[in-house]
Amino acid sequence: MSRWHVFGVRPGGACPTLLPAFEEPTLLVFPATAEGEALCGAIAAASGAAMLGRIASLAREGDALVASRTTHGGRIAVRLRVAGGLAVAVVNDMPDLDGEIALGAPVEPAPERIARADQRVALESARIVLGGGRGLDEAGFALLERIAEALGGAVGASLPAVDLGLAPVSQQVGQSGKFVTPALYFAVGMSGTPQHLAGIGSATRLIALNNDPAAAIFRVAEAGAAADARTLLPLVLRAVEARLAA
Amino acid sequence: MNILVLIAGVLDPKWPVAPLGDGLPERAADRLILSPFDEAALEIALRIRDAHSDTAIRALVAGGAEAIRLARAVAALNIADVATVALAAPWDQAANARELAAVCDDADLVLMGREFGDCDDGLVPPMLAGLLGKPFFGRVQVVEATGAIRLMREAAICEEWLTVAQPVVASVTNDRRTRLRKPLMKNVMMARQARIEALTIGTLAQAPTGGADLAGVSAHAGARAMVDCAMIGGSPEDQASAIAALLVEAAR
Numbered sequence: 001m002s003r004w005h006v007f008g009v010r011p012g013g014a015c016p017t018l019l020p021a022f023e024e025p026t027l028l029v030f031p032a033t034a035e036g037e038a039l040c041g042a043i044a045a046a047s048g049a050a051m052l053g054r055i056a057s058l059a060r061e062g063d064a065l066v067a068s069r070t071t072h073g074g075r076i077a078v079r080l081r082v083a084g085g086l087a088v089a090v091v092n093d094m095p096d097l098d099g100e101i102a103l104g105a106p107v108e109p110a111p112e113r114i115a116r117a118d119q120r121v122a123l124e125s126a127r128i129v130l131g132g133g134r135g136l137d138e139a140g141f142a143l144l145e146r147i148a149e150a151l152g153g154a155v156g157a158s159l160p161a162v163d164l165g166l167a168p169v170s171q172q173v174g175q176s177g178k179f180v181t182p183a184l185y186f187a188v189g190m191s192g193t194p195q196h197l198a199g200i201g202s203a204t205r206l207i208a209l210n211n212d213p214a215a216a217i218f219r220v221a222e223a224g225a226a227a228d229a230r231t232l233l234p235l236v237l238r239a240v241e242a243r244l245a246a
Numbered sequence: 247m248n249i250l251v252l253i254a255g256v257l258d259p260k261w262p263v264a265p266l267g268d269g270l271p272e273r274a275a276d277r278l279i280l281s282p283f284d285e286a287a288l289e290i291a292l293r294i295r296d297a298h299s300d301t302a303i304r305a306l307v308a309g310g311a312e313a314i315r316l317a318r319a320v321a322a323l324n325i326a327d328v329a330t331v332a333l334a335a336p337w338d339q340a341a342n343a344r345e346l347a348a349v350c351d352d353a354d355l356v357l358m359g360r361e362f363g364d365c366d367d368g369l370v371p372p373m374l375a376g377l378l379g380k381p382f383f384g385r386v387q388v389v390e391a392t393g394a395i396r397l398m399r400e401a402a403i404c405e406e407w408l409t410v411a412q413p414v415v416a417s418v419t420n421d422r423r424t425r426l427r428k429p430l431m432k433n434v435m436m437a438r439q440a441r442i443e444a445l446t447i448g449t450l451a452q453a454p455t456g457g458a459d460l461a462g463v464s465a466h467a468g469a470r471a472m473v474d475c476a477m478i479g480g481s482p483e484d485q486a487s488a489i490a491a492l493l494v495e496a497a498r
Contacts, residue, residue: 038372038384044340045376050458051340054367067458070466071337072256072263072364076271078337079462087458090367109381109414111399111406128497151497163282165422169387170400175366176283176419184496186489195259197470207492208475218477220470223492225478225485235486236493243494 004065006058008100009043011035019047020101025084027058027065029097032090032179039103040088050082052089074175074194092179092201121154123171128153129182131173133190134160135210136229140189141166143233150240156180158196174199189229192217209233247298247395247410249291250353251325252346252374253307254363255316256281265463270337270364275312280319283359285426287418288323290389290397291357292427297391306331306349306445308342308363314442321437322429329443337460339365343373345447350378355395355410360385360417368417375415383408387421 005026011033022028028043030036032054044051055067067080067089123129128151130144144155157167159174173180174196181201187208190196192215200206208217208224209232218224225232255278257263263271280288288305295301303325307317310332321328331349335341342362350356356378362370368384375382386408388398395410399419408414418424429437478488 032367034368034385037368038382041343041369041372041374042376042382044369045343045373049340051338051343051369051373052458053339053365053369066461069366071366072271073259073366075259075263075466076265076364077464077466078270078460080337080458081461082458090369108383109408109412111383111408113401113404113406115404116400128493147493151493153493153497159282159420163420163422163425168400169419169421172420176361182496184492186493194466200470202470205496206470207489209489213477218475219472221475222473223476223478223488225489227482227485231482232486232489235482236489239483239486239490240493243490 003063004060005098006095008094008097009036009039010100010102011039012102012104019043019103022086024086025065027087027089029094030088030090031094032092036090040090043103044088047086049086049088052080052082052087055089055091058095070198074198121148121152123154123156123173123178123180126154126180126182128184128186129156129173129180130154130186130188131156131158131190131196132161132167132188133158134164134166135189136161136166138166140229140233143237144188147233147237147240150237150244153182158190158193161190180204187217187221188233190217191215192220247294247301247354248352249294249301249303249355249357250350251287251291251303251305252356252358252362253284253288253305253316253320254281254359255279255284255308255313256364264465268463269460270463273309273312273336275315278309278312278316280316280426281359281361281363282420283361283418286420286424287357287359288320289424289426290386290418292323293389293424294355294391294395298395303327304351304353305329306346308333308336310444317442318437318440321440321442322434323427324430324433326440328440329445331445331447334447335460336363337365338457339367339369340373340457343370343377346370346374347377348447349445350374354413356380356415358415358417360419371415371417378415381412381414383414383416385419386416387419388423
């Protein structure tokens, strides 16, 4: 960026009210996680910084910084121009940085923490994610869990599947859920909405299983099968177990 | 307890959206609905009132005249105090937070969806908390209100339970345990006649301390590029074997 300084912010460190003085113009970028968003909002409130939101790209136009992000569930793209001063944004992928700083989490009341019994491989760091949509039922999600367990992967879900109670919101992938960057994402019983695909890294390979051969998911998947998940998933589990045992 | 629920509303995703000239899509009244996060915030407020009859709920719905229909839908949940509040620039989270801070009064608990409207991120709630000088507790999923009011969210390895013992701003996410109830027909009828106050924001609240300009709006096809999908044919066993090969290869 021409005269702009871009710093990545790592949550954890000094109190955000003790924000260091920056040589402006400066953009602070935070990870697009719950913690990163909370910190970004707190910094914007404390500093009066321009808020760019969850941005997808950065460019310069003269001395101005231009950021792009989506709205309306990923269906509309907006470009925001900021001329100077301090600006803040959250990102899924960090841009080129001039440096990194650590800032403390905003003051939060201390909650009581109770360990969860269903702890598995973390969705965000899983090498393989099996994503289920509303085309599945409870038995389908149970099969996804078993395949994921065999592979050392994790199970994700679309927002409609979460709304149906098929998966907890902590497994929601998409614009309103988690952003995942596995090596492979297996999308099962989901149509492939932009809102869901926005939660999957662009470098992730995508394969799909849907009984509708015209489903949009097949337009972005490198491989797929048009078949009934109720029939195919038990066979996939058996085939995975056989290959792993071989 | 005084609870303030901030409702943003979203354009119904069942309908296509398109830029309106150089601006964002029109927020047409007949296409404005509660987001799943708005609904969850409302349900949590209602459950607290169910358990604590001295609870007062006030709901503010973002928007001008176009938001009145949505405001009546909120009033139909037996919430008597519902108003609309016109926000100057729905795309500008910082401006939204500043404007909302000006109308938040002295609520003991501010509840709002984790994403405010169609902004696609969760930045308004923590910024609002910062402006109000209140603690922030994000992505609440469940409330327990039989005794003390406790809000729960799931973290990676644990559940986090917050007892609401001081004023707090909480953002709420969707969860099957907090699906919004259906309104009673008598309340729907009453909501049609309800007085919906229209709040306006003072110029002081609108004055930005730092800001960005909207430089362009366009339709967005999605983040992923279109590819030629290799369809896996054959018998179900053949299909399963091919998929398993891809999965196992990626796992190793």
